[in-house]
Amino acid sequence: MLPEYYYLTLSAILFSMGAMGVLIRRNAIIIFMSVELMLNAANLAFVSFARMHATINGQIFVFFVMAVAAAEVAVGLALIVAIFETKQSIDIDQMNSMKG
Amino acid sequence: MKWDDLFAILPLVVISTWAVVLVLVDIVIPRDRKGITAALAALGLIFALYFTLPQYNRHLVAFNGMVIVDGFSAFLNTLFLASGLLAIALAYGFLKRNNIDRSEYYTLMLFSISGMMLMGIAADLIIIFLALELLSIPLYVLAGFARPRLDSEEAALKYFILGAFSGGFVVYGVALVYGATGSTAIVEIIQAVVAGKAAMVLLTIGAALIMVGFGFKVAAVPFHMWTPDVYQGSPSPVTSFMAVGAKAAGFAALLRIFVSAFPYLSVSLVPILWLISALTMILGNIVAIAQNNIKRMLAYSSIAHAGYILMAVVTFGKGSAAIDAVSAALFYLLAYALTNFGAWSVVIALEKSEGRGLLLQDYAGLGKKYPAWAAAMTVFMLSFTGVPPTLGFLGKFYLFRSVLEGGFIGLAIIAVLTSLVSAYYYLRVVVIMYMQDGEPVVEGDIWLKVAAGATAVLVVVLSLFATPLLQWAAQATLQSGL
Amino acid sequence: MSEYLPIVVLLILSAFVAGAAIALGHLFGPHHPTERKSLPYESGMTPFGPGARRMPVRFYLIAVLFILFDIETVFFLPWAVVFRKLGLFGLIEMLIFVMVLVVGFLYAWEKGALEWE
Numbered sequence: 001m002l003p004e005y006y007y008l009t010l011s012a013i014l015f016s017m018g019a020m021g022v023l024i025r026r027n028a029i030i031i032f033m034s035v036e037l038m039l040n041a042a043n044l045a046f047v048s049f050a051r052m053h054a055t056i057n058g059q060i061f062v063f064f065v066m067a068v069a070a071a072e073v074a075v076g077l078a079l080i081v082a083i084f085e086t087k088q089s090i091d092i093d094q095m096n097s098m099k100g
Numbered sequence: 101m102k103w104d105d106l107f108a109i110l111p112l113v114v115i116s117t118w119a120v121v122l123v124l125v126d127i128v129i130p131r132d133r134k135g136i137t138a139a140l141a142a143l144g145l146i147f148a149l150y151f152t153l154p155q156y157n158r159h160l161v162a163f164n165g166m167v168i169v170d171g172f173s174a175f176l177n178t179l180f181l182a183s184g185l186l187a188i189a190l191a192y193g194f195l196k197r198n199n200i201d202r203s204e205y206y207t208l209m210l211f212s213i214s215g216m217m218l219m220g221i222a223a224d225l226i227i228i229f230l231a232l233e234l235l236s237i238p239l240y241v242l243a244g245f246a247r248p249r250l251d252s253e254e255a256a257l258k259y260f261i262l263g264a265f266s267g268g269f270v271v272y273g274v275a276l277v278y279g280a281t282g283s284t285a286i287v288e289i290i291q292a293v294v295a296g297k298a299a300m301v302l303l304t305i306g307a308a309l310i311m312v313g314f315g316f317k318v319a320a321v322p323f324h325m326w327t328p329d330v331y332q333g334s335p336s337p338v339t340s341f342m343a344v345g346a347k348a349a350g351f352a353a354l355l356r357i358f359v360s361a362f363p364y365l366s367v368s369l370v371p372i373l374w375l376i377s378a379l380t381m382i383l384g385n386i387v388a389i390a391q392n393n394i395k396r397m398l399a400y401s402s403i404a405h406a407g408y409i410l411m412a413v414v415t416f417g418k419g420s421a422a423i424d425a426v427s428a429a430l431f432y433l434l435a436y437a438l439t440n441f442g443a444w445s446v447v448i449a450l451e452k453s454e455g456r457g458l459l460l461q462d463y464a465g466l467g468k469k470y471p472a473w474a475a476a477m478t479v480f481m482l483s484f485t486g487v488p489p490t491l492g493f494l495g496k497f498y499l500f501r502s503v504l505e506g507g508f509i510g511l512a513i514i515a516v517l518t519s520l521v522s523a524y525y526y527l528r529v530v531v532i533m534y535m536q537d538g539e540p541v542v543e544g545d546i547w548l549k550v551a552a553g554a555t556a557v558l559v560v561v562l563s564l565f566a567t568p569l570l571q572w573a574a575q576a577t578l579q580s581g582l
Numbered sequence: 583m584s585e586y587l588p589i590v591v592l593l594i595l596s597a598f599v600a601g602a603a604i605a606l607g608h609l610f611g612p613h614h615p616t617e618r619k620s621l622p623y624e625s626g627m628t629p630f631g632p633g634a635r636r637m638p639v640r641f642y643l644i645a646v647l648f649i650l651f652d653i654e655t656v657f658f659l660p661w662a663v664v665f666r667k668l669g670l671f672g673l674i675e676m677l678i679f680v681m682v683l684v685v686g687f688l689y690a691w692e693k694g695a696l697e698w699e
Binding site: 031 | 226229230233237240241244247248250251253254255256257258260261264265267268269271272274275276278279282283284328329332333
């Protein structure tokens with residue numbers, strides 16, 4: 001059996017990759033995928049901690065996080081499709097119709 | 101499940117059931133009679149308000165410690181429901197004028213309010229996360245409500261990306277706190293810390309991540325970049341609702357988590373929070389000076405106000421001072437909510453289609469042509485600045501006093517100085533309204549007039565009855581949940 | 583950890599064999615590229631149009647609805663496992679959950695999200 005420490009390291013790496021992805025990438029869909037990576041990194045951490053503490057809470061939280069992620073996917077995809085219909089682009093560097 | 105459990109969530113049950121039923125009822129309401137949906141939504145809010153009032157002076161832990169009813173939650177839930185009523189009044193005529201009177205506005209708003217109310221009563225980090233998403237996801241859609249207008253769609257996408265990003269931080273922070281203490285219930289977190297069973301480094305990192313996540317939600321510097329664009333692009337009634345509801349819910353979570361669960365982390369986290377609060381006040385107020393668009397100006401002003409309320413969070417490790425700061429923050433939120441909705445109702449009255457009528461110059465001559473609207477706007481601007489006799493003055497006074505009580509003299513000085521700076525751009529609006537000539541056109545429907553008048557009167561009159569009001573807020577303290 | 587050693591050996595070995603095959607082919611094989619040869623499918627149909635073509639936006643709508651109604655399984659499965667232990671309370675809870683989903687379904691239906699044309 002691998003110790004939980006390994007899973008937690010993996011989860012931290014995944015979370016960092018997701019956060020970096022959001023900050024570096026310019027395509028809305030890929031940014032969105034990076035956010036999902038962050039949520040799933042949290043899921044992995046929840047499950048690992050649940051085994052570490054020998055409690056079941058952590059595993060139940062994963063269900064909620066997954067459901068929330070699905071709701072976000074639905075709204076996010078719809079928004080991206082809507083803006084693509086108007087603008088023919090989902091590059092967030094071109095989202096500059098407002099200036100201050 | 102006991103009856104007490106049901107009593108605890110009754111307002112929430114009422115509002116969410118009402119929203120679900122309204123989705124169905126709306127199908128049979130004809131397209132040109134969407135006023136019925138608005139009235140039904142308002143009725144639901146009033147019902148929920150009726151069930152919230154018995155929750156004052158109660159202290160109740162329900163659903164195995166997942167949910168807690170105390171003065172804090174009852175105060176906030178009243179605030180959220182009242183915000184909902186005002187947001188309906190602001191939206192009804194605006195949506196009609198701009199040909200976006202789709203009834204989804206009202207149902208989505210009810211769903212968002214149910215998320216905010218869940219945030220008020222949440223006593224477990226996972227409930228706080230669920231509440232955060234339940235209030236945010238409808239707001240993403242509402243931000244894009246004026247589609248296919250490009251700026252509205254852009255605002256929605258930006259708000260969505262930043263909101264989802266901050267949600268990721270919150271949930272990872274919750275996971276780390278769970279790992280450090282073995283629980284996500286606020287009571288059990290503090291018990292684990294007191295018993296010395298918690299991994300403190302992990303707990304601190306988790307708390308910091310939660311702080312970052314909610315920093316995005318309440319628009320604190322340096323997590324504020326999305327705010328001006330989102331506030332400008334969203335339809336104005338949505339912006340007003342977002343500025344009050346989402347911000348108040350974010351602070352509800354921050355105060356609940358930090359004061360109740362993390363007081364022992366104050367040594368490592370207070371310097372960071374101190375810095376965030378100071379930067380937010382300074383940047384928000386200074387950048388607002390340079391704005392020509394009233395929506396962007398109010399966006400930066402809302403950033404600045406987030407900085408003031410954050411001062412209350414800074415005191416979270418100070419015991420009794422923290423309790424006072426929480427009630428001062430609640431009082432400030434009430435003052436901010438009323439002033440904010442009032443100011444936005446004037447903005448909506450002057451806004452024309454295609455986003456015209458939003459420049460400061462468009463307010464020239466308002467004092468001569470529409471003295472009532474100009475007087476109301478003056479009241480709101482004075483309240484934002486913090487000039488007596490307005491609610492904004494008392495809010496600032498109590499908040500600054502509790503910060504001094506907590507021993508953060510430097511922070512209080514920054515707050516006073518930035519308030520002076522803010523007088524420049526708030527009073528500039530008043531000067532333009534009365535001193536310059538122009539031909540403003542106001543299109544205020546009856547509900548907009550009611551909202552603007554009621555908030556203006558409340559902002560002044562309530563400030564004359566400040567002592568009972570503050571006592572009311574002081575009773576709204578956080579209960580530990582034990 | 584030692585029980586994972588054979589897998590590591592297998593991974594290294596297979597990477598080495600695959601790498602060697604490609605490297606040897608590159609080193610010693612003849613290179614006469616023509617336009618036809620460098621097509622994605624050398625002996626198949628002649629490709630036409632760009633590779634990444636746009637899909638009708640309806641597929642997105644279907645995908646969104648699928649995700650929403652698919653994720654409910656996450657809650658159904660654990661519920662079904664302990665169904666008998668939960669008794670009547672669990673049944674009522676799940677009925678409320680399903681009712682909310684049905685309202686969403688009716689809304690999507692009424693708005694024409696389920697129609698292809």
